[in-house]
Amino acid sequence: MRLAILSDIHANLPALEAVLADIDGAGVGELWCLGDVVGYGAQPDECTRLVRERCDLCLVGNHDLAVLDELDVSAFSPAAAAAVRWTQETADPSTLDFLRELDPADETRDVALYHASPRDPVWEYVLWPDQAAECIAIQAARVSLIGHSHVALFFVMAQDRRPARSQAVELDDAARGAQAGAGTRLDLSEGRWLINPGSVGQPRDGDPRAAWLELDTDSWEATYHRVEYEIDRAAAAIEETDLPEHLARRLYVGQ
Ligand code: ZN
Numbered sequence: 001m002r003l004a005i006l007s008d009i010h011a012n013l014p015a016l017e018a019v020l021a022d023i024d025g026a027g028v029g030e031l032w033c034l035g036d037v038v039g040y041g042a043q044p045d046e047c048t049r050l051v052r053e054r055c056d057l058c059l060v061g062n063h064d065l066a067v068l069d070e071l072d073v074s075a076f077s078p079a080a081a082a083a084v085r086w087t088q089e090t091a092d093p094s095t096l097d098f099l100r101e102l103d104p105a106d107e108t109r110d111v112a113l114y115h116a117s118p119r120d121p122v123w124e125y126v127l128w129p130d131q132a133a134e135c136i137a138i139q140a141a142r143v144s145l146i147g148h149s150h151v152a153l154f155f156v157m158a159q160d161r162r163p164a165r166s167q168a169v170e171l172d173d174a175a176r177g178a179q180a181g182a183g184t185r186l187d188l189s190e191g192r193w194l195i196n197p198g199s200v201g202q203p204r205d206g207d208p209r210a211a212w213l214e215l216d217t218d219s220w221e222a223t224y225h226r227v228e229y230e231i232d233r234a235a236a237a238i239e240e241t242d243l244p245e246h247l248a249r250r251l252y253v254g255q
Contacts, residue, residue, distance in 0.1 A: 002027070005197045005213040007034035007115075007147030009051065010063065011041030011087070012201030012251070013237070015210040016050055018229035019200050026214055026225075030056040034147035035104065035115035038091065039063025040083045040202055040247050042237035047201075048095040060102035061115045061148065062122050067091065068100055071122070079244040086243050107140035110217055114139075116148035118194075125149045126194065133157060133175040136192045143193045143220070145213075151205040152180045152198030152213075152224055156191045179205055182226035189220040198224070201234075208254035 004023040009016050023031065033055045038044035040063070051058055065071035066084045073081040104121035106113040117124035118139040126132055126146055132155035136144070142159070155177035175194070180186075186195070198211025209226035216222070235248035 001029045001217050003215045004028045004031045006200050008036040008150050008199035009047050010201035011038045011044040011047050012234045013043035013046045014230045014233040015201045018227045019210045019212045022227045033058040035059035035061030036063045038087050042241050044087050045092045045095050059115045060104050064099045112139050112141035112144040114146050129175045129177045132194050136194050146196050150199035152211050153196050155194045159191050180224045184224040186222040203254040206254050
């Protein structure tokens, strides 16, 4: 099946609309979202409605859980915590009802899905090869997808070096990894992979364009996509609210 993978939309409606238009042109079978539909941005209800309509599957992320009061915001940055409070005060009850039904992981498919990481689906940022190797060792499928860091990247380990699930992780067995710019194609036919599509609504890898990943689970290929969107619209929507202004400015630099 050909899939479109989205993550970390963060209430950025112009970015989500641009990504969905790009996905429409790609003719994929299903859309999967790895969580954090809300938080940071100014249009949580509009984004949640679109995700509900368009996505075949959606995980819950740490910002979604914080808005639901199911995660303490003490570990959040001040701006992130302010956005959680603003979203709690302004979101429609139907938005919260949708998010409340979601899980942070799905290990029931050919591809395992986690909002953050295989060993901590809610909170761990996977950015380094030795850390990725420990995650790859315990992931529930040969190919796994994660979001959360807002950085488009991938890690791979040779299949024959995989410790069995019940065995101790071989700590010196580092995974190879790299950030993945627009157009990067991966041949996933061999090895064990941990893949982050990047963020739709708040990229942090220096490329401000909205990110999504095309994944073909028949040919086992993946392609990274980036889409221009009207950042001015997303920034203006934030500036019209009580959300911290910094959340608008960071969109222009992709950080
Ligand atoms: Zn996020």
